[in-house]
C-alpha cells in the first residue's frame with residue numbers, strides 16, 4: 001500500500017481520536033487541505049508519523065491546545081480583500097445606519113485582523129459607538145493573539161496597500177503604533193470588540209445579528225458542514241441582515257442559498273430574505 | 280489513459296503556457312489545471328491571454344466546482360488550489376509554500392492522490408523550486424512527469440529542481456510538450 005494511502009488511514013484515526021478524546025470534530029473538513037495540515041503538524045513537531053500524533057493526542061492532556069492552534073490556519077491581513085470593505089462602506093453600512101444598536105459577528109477571526117479592520121471602518125463611518133463586534137474562533141491561541149492585536153511590522157506595506165484600496169479615509173498609522181518590528185493596534189479600537197470562543201461545527205446561535213462576516217473559513221468545509229454553518233448564520237441574522245463571505249467563496253453549492261440574496265454580482269455580500277428559522 | 284494534467288509555471292510562464300495551450304486541440308479530453316505564480320495584479324489579463332491562445336474553454340477555478348473534462352482551469356491569485364476526491368476543486372489560504380500561493384506543490388500533491396496513474400504533471404519555466412515535491416509524489420503514485428528542458432526554459436531553476444528531486448518521464452523542449460500530452464491522452468494521430 002502506498003504511503004499516501006496509509007496516511008489516509010492514519011488521518012482518519014487521528015480525526016476520530018480528536019473527536020472521541022476532545023470533542024473536536026474535523027470529520028467534515030475538506031479532506032485534501034486537512035490532510036496537508038495534519039502532515040504539516042507532524043513535520044513541525046518532528047514526529048515520525050500521524051500515528052505518533054494520535055498517540056499524543058490521546059494520552060497527553062494539554063497537547064490538544066497546540067494541535068488546535070496549528071490546525072486552525074490563522075492566516076489573515078488587515079483589510080484583506082479590500083474590495084469587500086469598499087462594498088461594506090458603500091452598500092451595507094448606510095443600510096445599517098438606521099439601527100440604534102448594531103450587532104456584528106465576525107466568525108473565524110484568526111488573529112483579529114478582520115475585527116480591527118471592521119472597527120476602523122465603522123469609526124470612519126461614525127458608527128462605531130453603536131456597534132458591538134463579536135469576533136469568534138475555535139482556537140484559544142488565536143483568540144489570545146487577537147486580543148493583543150500585535151502584528152509583525154514587516155506586514156505594514158501590505159496592510160497600507162489594502163487600506164488604500166479599501167478606500168481608507170485616514171492614515172493606517174493613526175490606528176496603530178509601530179515599535180521595534182511590531183505593530184500594535186490602539187486600545188480604543190478594541191472597546192466594542194468581544195473576542196470569544198465559538199466552534200462553528202458544534203456551537204449554536206448566540207445573538208441576533210445585523211451583519212455577519214465569515215471569510216475564508218467556509219472554503220475549509222465540505223458541503224454538509226457549510227450548510228450547517230450557513231443555516232446558523234441565517235438563524236442568527238435579522239430579516240434583511242447581511243452576510244459577507246470571502247471573494248472566492250459562493251453559496252451556489254449550498255442548500256440554504258435560497259435564503260440569501262446576492263447584493264451585487266461582483267461581491268460576496270448577501271442579504272437574508274427568508275424568515276428566521278425557516279426550514 | 281490520462282484524465283487530467285496539472286501544470287506549474289513561474290517566471291516566463293505566461294508565454295510558455297500560451298505556446299503549450301496552443302498545441303492542444305478541441306478533442307483533448309483531460310482537464311488541464313494550471314498554477315502560474317506572480318499573476319496577482321494581472322490575473323484577469325492572464326485568463327484572457329490564455330483564452331486567446333486556446334481552443335478549449337479557459338476559466339478561473341472556483342471553490343467546490345466540479346472539474347470538467349476538456350476544460351482549462353487556472354488557480355486564482357493568493358489561494359492554494361487543491362483537488363478533492365470527488366473531482367472537485369478546493370481552495371485554501373494556508374501559509375505560502377516555497378514562498379508562493381498558489382503553489383504548484385499543493386496542486387500536484389492533491390491531484391496525484393486523486394488521479395494517480397491517470398495524471399500527467401508538467402513543470403515549466405520558473406525561478407524557484409516550487410513543484411518539485413509535488414512532482415515526486417506524482418511519479419511515485421504512477422503518474423507521468425514531463426519537465427521542460429531547463430536548457431531552453433526562460434528560467435531554468437524550477438524544471439531543474441523538479442529533475443533533481445523527482446527525475447522525469449520526459450524532458451522536452453516546450454514545443455514538444457503539447458504533442459506528448461496529446462499522445463498521453465490517446466490522440467497521437469490528432
Ligand SMILES: C[S@@+](CC[C@H](N)C(=O)[O-])C[C@H]1O[C@@H](n2cnc3c(N)ncnc32)[C@H](O)[C@@H]1O
Pocket residue numbers: 072073074075076077080107108109110111114136137138139142198199200201214215216217246372
Ligand atoms: C484563514 S482564517 C480566516 C481569517 C479571516 N476571516 C480572513 O478572511 O482573513 C480561518 C480561521 O477560521 C478558524 N476556524 C476554522 N474552523 C473553525 C471552526 N470550526 N469554528 C470557528 N472557527 C474556525 C481558524 O481558526 C482560523 O482562524
